Amino acid sequence: MATESSKTSVLGGVDEGHLDLVTSPHSHFGWSTGRIMWTVSAALVPCVATAVWFFGFGVLATIAGAILGAAGTEWLVGRLNRRAETIPDGSAILTGLLLGLVVPPGFSPFMAFIGGVVAVGIGKIAFGGLGDNIFNPALVGRAFLQASFPAQMTDWSHATSRVDAISQATPLGLYKFGDPSQFAGDIATQKLLLGEVGGCIGATSSTAILIGAAILLITRIAHWQIMASMILGGLVFGGIFHVSGIGPSPLFHVLAGGFLFGAVFMATDYVTSPNTPVGMWIYGGGIALLTILIRLFGGLPEGVMYAILLMNATVPLINRHTRPALFGAK
Amino acid sequence: MxxxxxxxxxxxxxxxxxxxxxxxxxxxxxxxxxxxxxxxRDEAIGFLVPGGAPEQAVDQDGLTAWRVRGEDGTLKGWVVRYAGTGFQDTIDLMVALDPDRQEIRGLKVLDDSETPGLGTWIRLSPDHQAALAGASDRYLEDAVGDAKNFPLQFFAYDEGEHLSAEGDLKVVKGKPREQLGPTEVQSITAATISSVAVVDIVNEAVLKLDTILAEQGGA
Amino acid sequence: MAKKQVSIGNEFVKGLWDQNPVLRALLGLCPVLAVTTSAVNGLGMGLATTFVLVCASLIISLARKLIPAQVRIASFIVVIATFVTIVDLTMKAKFPALSKSLGAFIPLIVVNCLILGRQEAFASKNNPFRSLVDALGMGAGFAATLTVLGGIRELLGNRTVFGVQILPDVWEPWIVMILPAGAFLTLGLMLGAANLISRRRERIAVRMARAAALNERTV
Known part of the structure; x- marks a missing residue:
């Protein structure tokens, strides 16, 4: 199989004199890992820009901390293992960037750095590196931060600048623990669309996230099925509960918190999502259902992170049961 | 065989x-x-109502209460021990009341399984205990405003002001200390459930003690 | 199988590394994960387990010829349970604080497979002296691992080791480390490190053996 002619183009590359063997499929649609990762990073630019607009330049320090932690770990482990340089493929930097965008504004850059180290070190490399990780590394990092620094991870009061006092608590937080009436009606929807609310750095502005989604869909990097099933699932399940008198309107469910950000940038991660279309629908719907169950009946106001991590764990099972039958096989 | x-x-x-x-x-x-x-038990009672001898007054339905009398026989206060459900497992605590049972004079959590570093702020830390033991009026001005000093509010939430034991206490979030009323308790940041659990147990304990004492026919 | 007599010294040392109950045999993980929130808890649990293991091993190996094979497990369990209860009562009487923080895990030593495993695999087949040394080695390995695990978790999660502050105040404690998740993370990393070390040692041993063989040939 590993013929001389194909060794660089299809099978990865020759690394220090030994041949990398890669399992099938060998078909290539012309995009390298690096190009995909950098395009996703570009799709995140609107989120970063709105974050700077609403929360000030301080957020850049937090994001930089996360990227430094993630990429630094990747570099260090690569050096220790004498592996090929993996920094240019951008995956570690993207992990750091995603992590930096899902912590509160004003979050300490040093803690973000720790989160980046955990995201890449424990979320990815401990499982065998890119492609072998079961869980979305950025969310592993976030889960670690949430469990390590719960007070800082739920402290939205540093959102200085343009976000007004009422919305310094997150909309979901207000819904769960406070006065939901402060967040009702058209103004709320408008604010959620713009991002003028309390929340994680990159996850507040629905418009910016949707621009990113458009970039990912036009370049056909992300699978539309995952985004569609998750958003549709949110509307349907949120709607069912809303009609039965439990919880806010389905639109609120989808626009508030990290739902859209999770649907567009986290759930669509190649490595940790199913690779069959049917599987993608099950996966996205499952995330939406779990998110809404956690939000409505759990102890926490937000559940997107745990919902995605839980569904990540089911991906091998989903893949196995939705695999199309081989032609001619029974 | x-x-x-x-x-x-x-x-x-x-x-x-x-x-x-x-x-x-x-x-x-x-x-x-x-x-x-x-x-x-005796150390906790002695800490909550110092300088008296406890005498058990009530022991029924999971509630234990002591009258604490000074050396001359005057009633110095009450201590109620009661347990209820916390965020995880049971919270077992003692509440101190003034002799007329109108004000809350102190709170000590004896046993809990709350989340370390969050819910566990319901406990009195050794620093708290040392500071309270040294303060004559049991009011620590600088400390009360901080959410990590949650239990101190039950000793005195403002200068000379104690929480009321006559109405149900409520948990509030993010209110400056000057605006807190005698039935309002500032929640622990990111541990609202633990805070609410403690306040619920206190409310229930006070109510239950009133009911039991009323049944016994003497207050 | 021809029985190779192991030296007494090796009987002790094997429990520390080569057959370390936690890092190599993955035995008794429930208390390992649950109580190691601090170095003191880890050491306390380790010593309590060691005590039970040593006493039970001694008794079982003394009585090994008297106990019929059919009821050996039942007899082992009764002996183990007796010593566990003794430890439990003693700790409650003399070390109430430690007993409170170890909670239900002291009575649960009785179901620690490390202890029953050593009775079945070793004490019931060897003389009392050898069994005693084996139990001490295994216990020491268990206690040392728990102390290290507890120490790491306490250091990162609470800035202290054995209650002494090591990290400065600016170090924000990683609360996850004293939660169950931190136990899994730390134990996983420790197992990984142990595998790395033993693999390296094996490689060195193989190389040495090869060199020795080569030497013999050339000489």
Whole structure:
């Protein structure tokens, strides 16, 4: 199989004199890992820009901390293992960037750095590196931060600048623990669309996230099925509960918190999502259902992170049961 | 047959030796264990209402209450011990009340399984205890405003002001101290559930003590 | 199988590394994960387990010829349970604080497979002296691992080791480390490190053996 002619183009590359063997499929649609990762990073630019607009330049320090932690770990482990340089493929930097965008504004850059180290070190490399990780590394990092620094991870009061006092608590937080009436009606929807609310750095502005989604869909990097099933699932399940008198309107469910950000940038991660279309629908719907169950009946106001991590764990099972039958096989 | 007897004999001997040994150890340990429990209880009561001798007044429906009397026999206050559901497992706590049972004078959580570093702020830390023991009026101005000093609010939430024991306490979030009323307790940041649990237990304990004492016909 | 007599020294040392109950045999993980929130808790649990293991091993190996094979497990369990109860009562009587923080895990030593495993695999087949040394080695390995695990978790999660502050105040404690998740993370990383070290040692041993063989040939 590993013929001389194909060794660089299809099978990865020759690394220090030994041949990398890669399992099938060998078909290539012309995009390298690096190009995909950098395009996703570009799709995140609107989120970063709105974050700077609403929360000030301080957020850049937090994001930089996360990227430094993630990429630094990747570099260090690569050096220790004498592996090929993996920094240019951008995956570690993207992990750091995603992590930096899902912590509160004003979050300490040093803690973000720790989160980046955990995201890449424990979320990815401990499982065998890119492609072998079961869980979305950025969310592993976030889960670690949430469990390590719960007070800082739920402290939205540093959102200085343009976000007004009422919305310094997150909309979901207000819904769960406070006065939901402060967040009702058209103004709320408008604010959620713009991002003028309390929340994680990159996850507040629905418009910016949707621009990113458009970039990912036009370049056909992300699978539309995952985004569609998750958003549709949110509307349907949120709607069912809303009609039965439990919880806010389905639109609120989808626009508030990290739902859209999770649907567009986290759930669509190649490595940790199913690779069959049917599987993608099950996966996205499952995330939406779990998110809404956690939000409505759990102890926490937000559940997107745990919902995605839980569904990540089911991906091998989903893949196995939705695999199309081989032609001619029974 | 022989092997059956051997088996039986072995188990009987092992069981008897074990039982005998354990009863000896138990006889030795029991007074110490009781002494330990009594000491924990008395220290907590003495800390909550200092300078008095406790005298048990109520012990029913899971609620224990003590009258604490000074040396001259005057009533110095009440201590109520009650338990309820926390964020995880049971929270066992003691509440101190003034002699007329109109104000809350202190709170000490004796046992809980709350989340370390979050829910566990419901406990009095050694620093708190030292500071409270030193303060004559049990009001620590700088400390009360901080959410990590949650239990201090039950000693005094403002200068000379104690939480009321006559209406249900409420948990509030993010209110400046000057605006807090006598039934409002500032929640611990990111541990709202634990804060609410403690306040609920306190409310229930106070209400239950009132009911029991009313039934007994003397307040 | 021809029985190779192991030296007494090796009987002790094997428990520390080569057959370390936690890092190599993955035995008794429940208390390992649950109580190691601090170095003191880890050491306390380790010593309590060691005590039970040593006493039970001694008794079982003394009585190994008297206990019929059919009821050996039942007899082992009764003996183990007796010593566990003794430890439990003693700790409650003399070390109430440690007993409170170890909670239900002291009585649960009885189901620690490390202890029953050593009775079945070793004490019931070897003389008392050898069993004693084996139990001490295994216990020491268990206690050392728990102390290290507890120490790491306490250091990162609470800035202290054995209650002494090591990290400065600016170090924000990683609360996850004293939660169950931190136990899994730390134990996983420790197992990984142990595998790395033993693999390296094996490689060195193989290389040495090869060199020795080569030497013999050339000489």
């Amino acid at each position: 022989k092997i059956t007897l051997h088996m039986l004999a072995t188990l009987i001997v092992v069981g008897m030796l074990s039982g005998g040994g354990l009863s000896l150890v138990n006889d030795w340990a029991e007074p110490f264990i009781e002494e330990n429990q009594r000491r924990v």
